[in-house]
Amino acid sequence: MKQHSLKKGVVFVAFLLGLFVYDSARGQLPPGVVASFYYDEQGRVIRQEKDTNGDGKIDFWIYYNKEGKVERVEKDINFDGKPDIWIFYEGGQPKRQEVSSNQDGQIDAWLYFDDKGDIERKEVSTKGDGKPHLWEFYQNRQLLRKEEDPKGNGRVDRITYFRDGGIGGSAGLKRTAKEMGKWIPSPTLRTANSSGKRSIANIAEG
Numbered sequence: 001m002k003q004h005s006l007k008k009g010v011v012f013v014a015f016l017l018g019l020f021v022y023d024s025a026r027g028q029l030p031p032g033v034v035a036s037f038y039y040d041e042q043g044r045v046i047r048q049e050k051d052t053n054g055d056g057k058i059d060f061w062i063y064y065n066k067e068g069k070v071e072r073v074e075k076d077i078n079f080d081g082k083p084d085i086w087i088f089y090e091g092g093q094p095k096r097q098e099v100s101s102n103q104d105g106q107i108d109a110w111l112y113f114d115d116k117g118d119i120e121r122k123e124v125s126t127k128g129d130g131k132p133h134l135w136e137f138y139q140n141r142q143l144l145r146k147e148e149d150p151k152g153n154g155r156v157d158r159i160t161y162f163r164d165g166g167i168g169g170s171a172g173l174k175r176t177a178k179e180m181g182k183w184i185p186s187p188t189l190r191t192a193n194s195s196g197k198r199s200i201a202n203i204a205e206g
């Protein structure tokens with residue numbers, strides 16, 4: 001009984017805070033507040049919001065499913081109040097990450113993760129049309145292969161193979177999605193590939 005009224009109280013406080021945050025301040029948190037929790041009628045947390053850089057504006061959102069597991073995380077990288085990275089979870093594990101590299105809300109990179117949470121594949125839209133034209137394939141967090149469609153016609157014209165994670169080496173694996181979006185390893189060796197539409201194959205020294 002006591003627990004029930006406590007839950008009710010928490011819900012009410014969260015509700016009031018929610019009203020304050022959204023109606024009066026447009027994502028601005030009250031002074032001194034760095035995180036807010038939102039609950040459903042059953043007292044289960046459905047969302048958490050944080051101010052990670054202390055500017056009073058929310059820049060980190062965590063959404064939970066009914067089992068209390070993380071469903072989605074959103075991050076605002078340039079602190080303009082709008083998310084630039086979206087991470088989607090399955091069974092509490094990150095499965096896919098979407099990135100707006102220019103921080104304009106337009107998604108131009110997609111990262112896919114394996115069951116261990118390690119990157120498996122990265123797709124990048126290099127034409128600004130929301131479709132991938134660059135694919136990177138990873139194994140054990142090492143970049144193995146890169147495929148490119150520079151003309152944007154849906155055909156792969158270039159494949160680059162990497163040894164030992166390419167020029168970036170293993171250090172490149174810990175980079176953030178934003179940094180990875182800008183990180184383009186330059187191949188040092190070129191060999192011709194005669195197989196049909198795949199006209200060039202590059203090999204980068206490890």
Ligand SMILES: [Ca+2]
Pocket residue numbers: 050051052053054055056057058059079
């Ligand atoms: Ca902030």
Ligand SMILES: [Ca+2]
Pocket residue numbers: 076077078079080081082083084103
């Ligand atoms: Ca932003």
